[in-house]
Amino acid sequence: MTTSRAATAPTVLRTRHGDLALPCFLPDATRATVRAVDSGDLRGIGIDGIVVNAFHLLRAPGTRLVKAAGGIHRFMDWDRPVISDSGGFQVYSLIRQDPANGTIRPNEVIFKEPSTGEKVILSPEKVILSQLQLGSDVLYCLDDCTDAEDDLAEQALAVDRTVRWAAKARATFDAQVRPVRRRATRDDPPTEAGHLDGTRPYLFGVVQGGGSAALRHECAQALVAIGFDGYGYGGWPFTPDGSLRVEMLAAVAEALPPGTPLHALGIGRPDHVVRAHALGYTIFDCTLPTRDARRARLYAWRPGYPARRPRPGDDFFEAHYLLDQVHANDFRPVDETCDCPACARHTRAYLRHLFKVGDAVAWRLATLHNLRFYVRLMESLRTPEPG
Ligand SMILES: [Zn+2]
Structure with missing residues (x-):
C-alpha cells in the first residue's frame, strides 16, 4: 500500500x-x-x-x-x-x-x-x-x-x-x-x-x-x-x-x-x-539495530533483496543470533551480499567467537554490519518503484 x-x-x-x-x-x-x-x-x-x-x-x-x-x-x-x-x-x-x-x-x-x-x-x-x-x-x-x-x-x-x-x-x-x-x-x-x-x-x-x-x-x-x-x-x-x-x-x-x-x-x-x-x-x-548488534543479533537479506525494493508485507530479511551453536562452524559471512567490515573480512564462526570471549571488537563489527544493512535498506527504498 x-x-x-x-x-x-x-x-x-x-x-x-x-x-x-x-x-x-x-x-x-x-x-x-x-x-x-x-x-x-x-x-x-x-x-x-x-x-x-x-x-x-x-x-x-x-x-x-x-x-x-x-x-x-x-x-x-x-x-x-x-x-x-x-x-x-x-x-x-x-x-x-x-x-x-x-x-x-x-x-x-x-x-x-x-x-x-x-x-x-x-x-x-x-x-x-x-x-x-x-x-x-x-x-x-x-x-x-x-x-x-x-x-x-x-x-x-x-x-x-x-x-x-x-x-x-x-x-x-x-x-x-x-x-x-x-x-x-x-x-x-x-x-x-x-x-x-x-x-x-x-x-x-x-x-x-x-x-x-x-x-x-x-x-x-x-x-x-x-x-x-x-x-x-x-x-x-x-x-x-x-x-x-x-x-x-x-x-x-x-x-x-x-x-x-x-x-x-x-x-x-x-x-x-x-x-x-x-x-x-x-x-x-x-536504537534497535545497534542494541541488537550488541546482543549478537545480526540482520541478513532474504534472496533477491535489497536489489528488489522491499514492499509492505514482504518477508525480506531475517536475523541470525550468532551465539546459536549452528554458527560455530559456519565459515561464511553473516550476509553474502554485505560489504561491511564484518562481512568483507570475517566469518560467522569468528564473530561468534568474539562474542563468546566478550571482546569489544564484536560490538563494533556487529554494529557496523547492522547499520550497513539499514544504509542499504534506505538505498533500496530510494529507488523508484517499478511500473
Ligand atoms: Zn555485513
Whole structure:
C-alpha cells in the first residue's frame, strides 16, 4: 500500500551540514556516541546523519560544554547532519518508571538525578536554547508524551500541553534564528520543500494524541497552524501486542502538508520502516539495530533483496543470533551480499567467537554490519518503484 502522501514525500533535506537523501535512517547517538563505533566508522559505511538527545546531553557533559567545544559536530568529529531530540520521551519514561525521578508541571518537567539528587529542568524554552548550544541541524520541540494505555482525557491534556509548548518553542527559536521566509503550505509542489534551503537550522514539532485518530488530527492541525519545518510522529507507536499503529501513522501523515519531512520517531524495525515509508515517512531513527548488534543479533537479506525494493508485507530479511551453536562452524559471512567490515573480512564462526570471549571488537563489527544493512535498506527504498 502506497498512499498519496508517500508520492509527494520530499526526496532530500538540505542542511547546513550537507544533504540528507530521503528516506534516511539515522542511528541514535543518544549521548553523543553511537555505542562501540566512532564517527570515522559511521562515515565508512555510508551513514548520512545521526540523532542526539538534548536531555541526556544536558545531564552529561552539559550542552554548555558541547558549545565550548565548538558544537556537537566538532565535539564528535561529525561533519554530517545532526538531529537533536528534545528528550521528552526519555524523561517521561524515567519519571513513569519511578515517580521519585521527577515531576511534570504545566510549564516544565523537573528530573531528579537518581544518584546525586541534582535537578535537570526541561522547559519548552530551555530545550530550544540547549539544542542551539549543541548546534544541531534539526531541533525538536519539547512535547508531552503519554503512555499508550492512558485514557482519552489524559491524551487530550497531553495534546493541549504539546501544542502550547510547541508555540513557546517556536517563539524561542524565532527570537534566536533568522526568520523563516516562508513555511510549508498545502500548495507546495510535490517532493520539494523550497523553504528548506539549508541556510539555517530547522525546527520540528511532535504530533501526539495516543491511539485517537481525532486527537492526532487535532494536534497535527494545531501544529501546522503554528508552522514547523517538519514533524515527528510522537508517543509509543505500537499496540499492546507490538504491532505498528498503522492507522495513526496514516492519519498523521495525511493531516500534514505535502512536501514536509516526516520523522517516524523511534520506529526502526526493518519491516516497520518499510510500512511507515509507504505512508509518507522519510526520516527514521531507532536504537534497535545497534542494541541488537550488541546482543549478537545480526540482520541478513532474504534472496533477491535489497536489489528488489522491499514492499509492505514482504518477508525480506531475517536475523541470525550468532551465539546459536549452528554458527560455530559456519565459515561464511553473516550476509553474502554485505560489504561491511564484518562481512568483507570475517566469518560467522569468528564473530561468534568474539562474542563468546566478550571482546569489544564484536560490538563494533556487529554494529557496523547492522547499520550497513539499514544504509542499504534506505538505498533500496530510494529507488523508484517499478511500473
Ligand atoms: Zn555485513
